[in-house]
Amino acid sequence: MHADPIGVLTGAHFIDGDHACSEGAIAAGCRFVAGYPITPSTEVVERIAERFPFVGGVFIQMEDEIASSIAIQGAVWGGKKAMTVTSGPGFSLMMEHIGLAAMTETPCVFVDVQRAGPSTGLPTMPAQGDMMQARWGSHGDYQIIAIVPNSPQECFDLTIHAFNLSERYRVPVMMMMDECVGHMIERVVIPSADKIEVHNRKVYDGPKESYRAFETGRDLVPSMVKAGDGYRIHVTGLTHDEKGYPDMSVSAQGKLVQRLMDKIRIHTDDIVMYKEEDVEGADVVVVSFGITSRTAIPAIEQAKAKGLKVGHLRLVVVWPFPEKRIRELAGKVKSIVVPELNMGQIVYEVERCAAGKCNVVSVPHAGGTVHQPKDIFAAIEKSLRGT
Amino acid sequence: MPRNEIKIGGFGGQGVILSGYILGRAASIYDSKYATMIQAFGPEARGSACSAQLIISDEPITYPYIVAPNVMVLMSQEAYSKFSPELAPGGILLTEEDLVATHNLRADVRHFSIPATRIAEELGKRLVLNIVMLGFATALTNLVGRDAARNAVKVSVPKGTEELNFAAFEKGYEYGLQLREKAPEKTFA
Amino acid sequence: MPEELYDIETTIPSNPIEEFLRMDRMPHIWCPGCGIGTTVNCFVRALQTSGLDLDKVAVVSGIGCTGRVAGYMNLDSFHTTHGRAIPFATGLKLANPELKVVVYSGDGDLTAIGGNHFIHAARRNMDLTVILINNMIYGMTGGQAAPTTPVGATASTTPHGNFEETFNLPFLAESCGAVYVARWTAHHVRHLTKSIKEALAKKGFSFVEILAPCPTLYSRRNKLGDGLDQMEFYRDNSEIKNGADTKTVTLDFQGKITVGKFVDKERPTYIEAMNQHYQKKYGERYVPSDEMRKHFHA
Numbered sequence: 001m002h003a004d005p006i007g008v009l010t011g012a013h014f015i016d017g018d019h020a021c022s023e024g025a026i027a028a029g030c031r032f033v034a035g036y037p038i039t040p041s042t043e044v045v046e047r048i049a050e051r052f053p054f055v056g057g058v059f060i061q062m063e064d065e066i067a068s069s070i071a072i073q074g075a076v077w078g079g080k081k082a083m084t085v086t087s088g089p090g091f092s093l094m095m096e097h098i099g100l101a102a103m104t105e106t107p108c109v110f111v112d113v114q115r116a117g118p119s120t121g122l123p124t125m126p127a128q129g130d131m132m133q134a135r136w137g138s139h140g141d142y143q144i145i146a147i148v149p150n151s152p153q154e155c156f157d158l159t160i161h162a163f164n165l166s167e168r169y170r171v172p173v174m175m176m177m178d179e180c181v182g183h184m185i186e187r188v189v190i191p192s193a194d195k196i197e198v199h200n201r202k203v204y205d206g207p208k209e210s211y212r213a214f215e216t217g218r219d220l221v222p223s224m225v226k227a228g229d230g231y232r233i234h235v236t237g238l239t240h241d242e243k244g245y246p247d248m249s250v251s252a253q254g255k256l257v258q259r260l261m262d263k264i265r266i267h268t269d270d271i272v273m274y275k276e277e278d279v280e281g282a283d284v285v286v287v288s289f290g291i292t293s294r295t296a297i298p299a300i301e302q303a304k305a306k307g308l309k310v311g312h313l314r315l316v317v318v319w320p321f322p323e324k325r326i327r328e329l330a331g332k333v334k335s336i337v338v339p340e341l342n343m344g345q346i347v348y349e350v351e352r353c354a355a356g357k358c359n360v361v362s363v364p365h366a367g368g369t370v371h372q373p374k375d376i377f378a379a380i381e382k383s384l385r386g387t
Numbered sequence: 388m389p390r391n392e393i394k395i396g397g398f399g400g401q402g403v404i405l406s407g408y409i410l411g412r413a414a415s416i417y418d419s420k421y422a423t424m425i426q427a428f429g430p431e432a433r434g435s436a437c438s439a440q441l442i443i444s445d446e447p448i449t450y451p452y453i454v455a456p457n458v459m460v461l462m463s464q465e466a467y468s469k470f471s472p473e474l475a476p477g478g479i480l481l482t483e484e485d486l487v488a489t490h491n492l493r494a495d496v497r498h499f500s501i502p503a504t505r506i507a508e509e510l511g512k513r514l515v516l517n518i519v520m521l522g523f524a525t526a527l528t529n530l531v532g533r534d535a536a537r538n539a540v541k542v543s544v545p546k547g548t549e550e551l552n553f554a555a556f557e558k559g560y561e562y563g564l565q566l567r568e569k570a571p572e573k574t575f576a
Numbered sequence: 577m578p579e580e581l582y583d584i585e586t587t588i589p590s591n592p593i594e595e596f597l598r599m600d601r602m603p604h605i606w607c608p609g610c611g612i613g614t615t616v617n618c619f620v621r622a623l624q625t626s627g628l629d630l631d632k633v634a635v636v637s638g639i640g641c642t643g644r645v646a647g648y649m650n651l652d653s654f655h656t657t658h659g660r661a662i663p664f665a666t667g668l669k670l671a672n673p674e675l676k677v678v679v680y681s682g683d684g685d686l687t688a689i690g691g692n693h694f695i696h697a698a699r700r701n702m703d704l705t706v707i708l709i710n711n712m713i714y715g716m717t718g719g720q721a722a723p724t725t726p727v728g729a730t731a732s733t734t735p736h737g738n739f740e741e742t743f744n745l746p747f748l749a750e751s752c753g754a755v756y757v758a759r760w761t762a763h764h765v766r767h768l769t770k771s772i773k774e775a776l777a778k779k780g781f782s783f784v785e786i787l788a789p790c791p792t793l794y795s796r797r798n799k800l801g802d803g804l805d806q807m808e809f810y811r812d813n814s815e816i817k818n819g820a821d822t823k824t825v826t827l828d829f830q831g832k833i834t835v836g837k838f839v840d841k842e843r844p845t846y847i848e849a850m851n852q853h854y855q856k857k858y859g860e861r862y863v864p865s866d867e868m869r870k871h872f873h874a
Contacts, residue, residue, distance in 0.1 A: 006863070012415075012416050013416075014408065014411055014412035014415055014416055014422070014424075016426075031865060032667065032670065032671055034663075034666075034667060053854045053858060053862050053863065054858075054861060054862070054863050055863060056863045056864065056865045056866065056868075057865065058670045058671070058850075058865060058868075060666070060670060062663060062666075062696075063663075063692050063693060063696040064692060066660065066663070067660070067662075067663035067666075067692070067693050067696075068663075070656060070657065070660045070663045070664045070667070071663045071664065071666050071667035071670075072667055073656075073664060073667060074636070074654070074663070074664040074665055074666060074667025074668035074669075074670075074671065075667035075668065075670060075671040076667075076671075077652075077654065077668055077671075078667065078668045078669075078670070078671025078672040078675065078867075079671055079672060079867075080671040082667070082671075096657055097657065097660075100656065100657055180425075180451055183425065183426050184423055184424070184425055184451055185408065185411060185422075185423070185424040185425075185426070186415065186421075186422065186423050186424075186448075187415035187416060187421070187422065226672070227634045227652040227654075227668060227672065227675055228631065228632050228634070228652065228672055228674060228675050229631075230631040231652070232631075232650055232651055232652055232653075233652050233653070234598070234646070234647060234653045234654075234655070235653070235654050235655065236646075236647060236654075236655035237655065237656065237657055238655065245598075245600075245601060245647070246647060246655075291451065294448075294449045294450060294451060295449065295450050295451075297449035297450075298449055298450050369452070370450070370451065370452065373450060
């Protein structure tokens, strides 16, 4: 399916990542946004508020992030595509509803324009410190998808992708931006609507008597109806059976949670997305994501100029993690260097997959700015010592 | 064209951010170059000295922040004191003549100035000072072409003010061109 | 014994409210003497005579004993998170204004953890009907004190007696902007049914508070007898005062209970205000959602 032209601002624009994210959402068909202002994400909702009256959308500024993160889920069950937008402190408040969306299989998008934390931290400066929170922040076991753009263009493209994945798998999808990408202004090319692929949730239209809201086929993704369609659905955050009714049994819990995990696991190969450069034959691979993937490039070039064989693997989808590929690489390279704007988060995931087969070096940074390429370069050199 | 780092500085209300935005838009939309602009945010951005940071290059831009600007456009004394020491060796410094006294200027800096405020006032609107400076910078650098800059001005200024802004741009551009012709060193950023 | 004597269908006629309930989920979890079931009965009776298309009625609950109402209603029903029924309902309503969205939840859920959402939905005059069951206690978790537990009452977290002032909920709702405010008890089934019907018919934020016994955790701990004793207490101590100033309807421990319809006024609802504002400001340029357009042309 293609995008609805009413919302697509086809052309070349010079806009920041936050605004590009808004345009991506509109192009993806998002028509409900609830949000609460917080730096550095506010420009996303400001642009949505500006644009929505002219594209058939409803924006509401809620009383807090908790309300925003569940208002979107009400709207989804009312038939809309919906998102909320925030930054660290607000993201923390939204955790319970990421779990609700996972449990009730409510497709929706959470945008987190990351700033340096913990707590109020550095509100106007970048970080990538919410990466583990995106994956594990809500209680219990569940799966989500998290995407990390590194430019305003990707804020546009990948927000559309976030909605598509969310609709396809009925999971909350996180757009893990950061202050630098959010506030950075670059050229953003918006294609014509007929060039934008849009995926919509699978809708059940069979007989009402036989409808079971959470019954699935082999893809483990149930088809959806909306309130008002006459199916008299029941949706609950309690452990439930295929009909959606609460079922307080150990077996129901095992079955449901297993499916929520497997629903993403069996599709991991389709969902993971990474970009590689000069990885074949490399001694060192830099694994980076988001804005850090850009600061890594000058460091890699510098190392190559010194004769080192360095490749670059940039994670675009961070969750689910491309375990298979990292395992493979760990068996071939001498070291993997992981720069990230946090004190070491994704590096744990890399270490787990590398399982001792190669040297894994973290290049941490507490946030507030981006890495100096020289620090990443030094880590590349150091990673080869003793290998 | 290699990576050019541009810093535009002045005080709030001078249209510092807009002039950086127009320059970046000219480069990336109308001149097929790459441009990355970073805005300073937060309380520090609301002080008297504000700045826009811009990178313009023929290559995709990786590292997003400027390190040592080789072009600086300064419109206030405070911006001069604060930012001019960051200028890269041999960099180009463009200042507003009446607002900036360039004392202690390093010898390696190539400096040009323009009475942009007076020119803007002659045009009837002091507000277009930033566009005069933009025309001036367009002439004295190779960052963007004249047409690209004009196109970017057209789509970036409030509707109904295009003619005034074009006039401001042309005044600045012509002034800059004359200085460029007289300049001993013929290569420009 | 002849087999036909066992034929339940011929000996027990089905209850007329069964079609409104998910009978495959019975028995329910509520204790004997609990007032919630009675209120559900009144809600169903109100729906029956409301003329509403039941396919277009959605019930949203939070967490707690009353939070389970959504699960038993044979309607589109959503059992959300603790305190967040109102913002979920807000999203649902704004997505499809054609739906009649009813929030059905408890005192702790709606006014403690969910208090912020309650006051803001009332302020916005969000198009919701909120039915709040006030049993003066957290029932589901074992009888802890709520913002509605009266001074002098005992709860598991106020074992020495409660000394915190309570919310006067009708006053809170009115001062925040609710356009319809009523209070009844589980004893007042006819008044209550009528009141819920009025609330359902009302545009904007309508609010019905219902006092209901929690014999297991509130009455027993406070030595107030069983559910029937509480109902008798409601009967003997309630005073119907329609139009009463909500400032005066505070509840005290085992004191007089003022019931009635206190507020019934008009002001633009959120959805009306939004659409009128954009239409006035932008005319043809304003593009309401298809559902919004349909709602206003209906």
